[in-house]
Amino acid sequence: MKTQRPITSEVSEEEHRVLQFRPRTPPPGRPGKLGHPGPQHDAGEEPNDLSRYERVRERPDDFRHRMLANIAAFAFTVALMAVGLWLAKNIADLRKTQDCVLMGRRDCARISTPYF
Template sequence: MKTQQPIASEEEHRVLPFRPRGPLYPPARRTNMGVQPEHGDSKGEPLDLSRYERPREEPDDFRHRMLANIAAFAFTVALTAIGIWLAMSIADLRRTQDCVLMGRRDCVRISTQHF
């Protein structure tokens, strides 16, 4: 059997030069207020999130927020209870179906209630 060697041309195999990247962030200097960038704020403001806060037209309504949290918690509890009930119902139906498919006749539970 003959084996054929692929013909490699000079254009197929080319080594690309690797050029390292420069620093991603400019150099920083340490001060008593934290690390400040060299090309940053020249006003000397502290580096916290207060400069990004927007003034609000109206104050927070904590009562409304608490009512919304209570409603969300009640919805979550109700959804969890419905999920547990559904899982137990499906398990009970599966048990009954397995019993019937085995050919047994006493699969249905009969509850005795005294009036």
Template sequence: MKSQRPVINEDEHRVLKFRPRTLGRAPGQQSEPRRDALQNDVRHEADDLSRYERSREEPDDFRHRMLANLAAFAFTVALTAIGIWLAMSIADLRNTQDCVLMGRRDCAHISTPRT
């Protein structure tokens, strides 16, 4: 059977120059100096984070925030403990399976009560 290979034309392979989008205007447009100054002022206003600040008039609910943090911490600890338990269980099962596949007979751990 004949293998098909794609036909490669040199016109299909071009390297395009990467131009980052840091300019406030489209490439190729000439801007006036006053307009650039205005755009810089707008850019500095956009970098200002004061619009995300809460007003001082709203009381901070410290207790609710601490309870939410405590709940998140407890969830993280529980998730970590479950992950560790699961990893150890899988490792124990793997060791038992390896033991059985080797043909050994004393693979199961049987706990006997001490008297």
């Protein structure tokens, strides 16, 4: 049995170098590291929070309309799931019937019996 040895090649020292990590410096005129408030934070500067992204709404939320839209979306999702399950069941039944016919059997048709 032949043993496998790793392929060795002569690697020069230039291929394997350790790069020095240099931390980023903040842009000129900005306090702190990368825009984060730090020890150099001015007292007059606005804090970094999400309040500056808030917008004033022209009209208040319509809670009733939002709830009706949520109910309609939920009903649509439930209906879509029901149709998907029904379709999967019918495809499985058709596959069973097709497999039965392809095996050459003659009793493949499903006979429905009334429930009394």
